[in-house]
Amino acid sequence: MSSAGIGAPTPFDTLGATLSCQCGYGDLCVCPLKEAAMRAYASGSRTPLPAMNSEQRDWCLEEIGSVEGHDRKDHDYSTDQHLARAVLNAWTDYARDKGLY
Numbered sequence: 001m002s003s004a005g006i007g008a009p010t011p012f013d014t015l016g017a018t019l020s021c022q023c024g025y026g027d028l029c030v031c032p033l034k035e036a037a038m039r040a041y042a043s044g045s046r047t048p049l050p051a052m053n054s055e056q057r058d059w060c061l062e063e064i065g066s067v068e069g070h071d072r073k074d075h076d077y078s079t080d081q082h083l084a085r086a087v088l089n090a091w092t093d094y095a096r097d098k099g100l101y
Protein backbone atom coordinates (compact mmCIF):
# COMPACT_ATOMS: atom_id res chain seq x y z
CA MET A 1 0.00 0.00 0.00
CA SER A 2 1.11 3.55 -0.46
CA SER A 3 2.67 5.45 2.40
CA ALA A 4 -0.59 7.38 2.71
CA GLY A 5 -1.94 4.32 4.47
CA ILE A 6 -5.07 2.26 4.40
CA GLY A 7 -8.20 4.36 4.64
CA ALA A 8 -6.55 7.56 3.45
CA PRO A 9 -8.59 9.58 0.96
CA THR A 10 -7.90 8.71 -2.67
CA PRO A 11 -8.71 10.48 -5.94
CA PHE A 12 -11.22 7.69 -6.61
CA ASP A 13 -13.41 8.05 -3.54
CA THR A 14 -15.97 10.38 -5.11
CA LEU A 15 -16.34 8.15 -8.13
CA GLY A 16 -16.28 4.96 -6.08
CA ALA A 17 -19.20 6.16 -3.99
CA THR A 18 -21.35 6.35 -7.13
CA LEU A 19 -20.57 2.79 -8.26
CA SER A 20 -22.04 -0.49 -7.18
CA CYS A 21 -19.11 -2.74 -6.48
CA GLN A 22 -18.53 -5.74 -8.72
CA CYS A 23 -16.80 -7.98 -6.22
CA GLY A 24 -19.85 -10.24 -6.13
CA TYR A 25 -20.74 -9.76 -2.46
CA GLY A 26 -23.61 -7.42 -3.19
CA ASP A 27 -25.01 -5.84 -0.03
CA LEU A 28 -22.29 -7.55 2.02
CA CYS A 29 -19.58 -5.70 0.12
CA VAL A 30 -17.07 -4.05 2.42
CA CYS A 31 -14.67 -2.92 -0.28
CA PRO A 32 -13.10 0.51 0.12
CA LEU A 33 -14.35 3.05 -2.42
CA LYS A 34 -11.02 2.98 -4.20
CA GLU A 35 -11.40 -0.77 -4.66
CA ALA A 36 -14.93 -0.45 -6.03
CA ALA A 37 -13.59 2.08 -8.52
CA MET A 38 -10.64 -0.12 -9.50
CA ARG A 39 -12.93 -3.10 -10.02
CA ALA A 40 -15.21 -1.02 -12.21
CA TYR A 41 -12.36 0.17 -14.38
CA ALA A 42 -10.74 -3.27 -14.49
CA SER A 43 -13.92 -5.00 -15.61
CA GLY A 44 -14.66 -2.58 -18.41
CA SER A 45 -17.91 -1.64 -16.71
CA ARG A 46 -21.12 -1.57 -18.70
CA THR A 47 -21.58 1.96 -17.44
CA PRO A 48 -19.07 4.16 -19.21
CA LEU A 49 -16.57 5.55 -16.73
CA PRO A 50 -14.88 8.90 -17.04
CA ALA A 51 -11.31 8.66 -18.31
CA MET A 52 -8.85 8.79 -15.45
CA ASN A 53 -7.26 12.16 -14.99
CA SER A 54 -3.54 12.52 -14.42
CA GLU A 55 -3.95 12.67 -10.65
CA GLN A 56 -5.86 9.39 -10.70
CA ARG A 57 -3.37 7.70 -13.00
CA ASP A 58 -0.50 8.89 -10.81
CA TRP A 59 -2.22 7.44 -7.79
CA CYS A 60 -2.59 4.09 -9.58
CA LEU A 61 1.08 4.11 -10.54
CA GLU A 62 2.02 4.90 -6.93
CA GLU A 63 -0.01 1.94 -5.70
CA ILE A 64 1.61 -0.36 -8.24
CA GLY A 65 5.10 0.93 -7.50
CA SER A 66 4.67 0.52 -3.75
CA VAL A 67 4.34 -3.26 -4.02
CA GLU A 68 7.43 -5.38 -4.34
CA GLY A 69 7.79 -7.03 -7.74
CA HIS A 70 5.61 -4.46 -9.49
CA ASP A 71 7.11 -1.67 -11.53
CA ARG A 72 5.14 1.48 -12.25
CA LYS A 73 7.25 2.04 -15.35
CA ASP A 74 5.56 -1.00 -16.89
CA HIS A 75 2.26 0.88 -16.83
CA ASP A 76 3.04 4.41 -17.95
CA TYR A 77 1.19 3.82 -21.20
CA SER A 78 -1.42 1.33 -20.06
CA THR A 79 -5.07 1.99 -20.77
CA ASP A 80 -7.22 2.87 -17.75
CA GLN A 81 -8.57 -0.67 -17.74
CA HIS A 82 -5.15 -2.29 -17.72
CA LEU A 83 -3.92 0.16 -15.13
CA ALA A 84 -6.79 -0.72 -12.82
CA ARG A 85 -6.12 -4.43 -13.31
CA ALA A 86 -2.48 -3.88 -12.45
CA VAL A 87 -3.49 -2.09 -9.23
CA LEU A 88 -5.77 -4.96 -8.23
CA ASN A 89 -2.99 -7.46 -9.01
CA ALA A 90 -0.55 -5.45 -6.93
CA TRP A 91 -2.97 -5.33 -3.99
CA THR A 92 -3.52 -9.09 -4.26
CA ASP A 93 0.21 -9.76 -4.23
CA TYR A 94 0.66 -7.38 -1.33
CA ALA A 95 -2.02 -9.12 0.70
CA ARG A 96 -0.53 -12.52 -0.13
CA ASP A 97 2.96 -11.41 0.89
CA LYS A 98 1.65 -10.21 4.21
CA GLY A 99 -0.26 -13.43 4.80
CA LEU A 100 -3.61 -11.69 4.73
CA TYR A 101 -5.09 -14.49 2.65
Ligand SMILES: [Zn+2]
Pocket residue numbers: 021022023024025029030031036
Ligand atom coordinates in the same frame (compact mmCIF):
# COMPACT_ATOMS: atom_id res chain seq x y z
ZN1 LIG B 1 -17.05 -4.96 -3.19
